[in-house]
Amino acid sequence: MSTPQPVQMRVLDRPLTCVVCAGDEFTERTITVITSGVANSGLNKSAQAVACASCGYIHQFGTGSVTRA
Numbered sequence: 001m002s003t004p005q006p007v008q009m010r011v012l013d014r015p016l017t018c019v020v021c022a023g024d025e026f027t028e029r030t031i032t033v034i035t036s037g038v039a040n041s042g043l044n045k046s047a048q049a050v051a052c053a054s055c056g057y058i059h060q061f062g063t064g065s066v067t068r069a
């Protein structure tokens, strides 16, 4: 099992900083938001999530807002 390497992220061309601990490194993952009430139905929306490498707080965004710095 490989752990994603923490990287700095940008949101709308501004550096992303953790709202909890002010950390600036995150690991990226894609999550599925259950909007249809049924998991794995193919009708759910996907979102982008980045987890703070320091405290683990997960910041969620609509897909495409976050880019790697």
Ligand SMILES: [Zn+2]
Pocket (backbone or CB within 6 Å): 018, 019, 020, 021, 022, 023, 052, 053, 054, 055, 056, 057
């Ligand atoms: Zn943090």
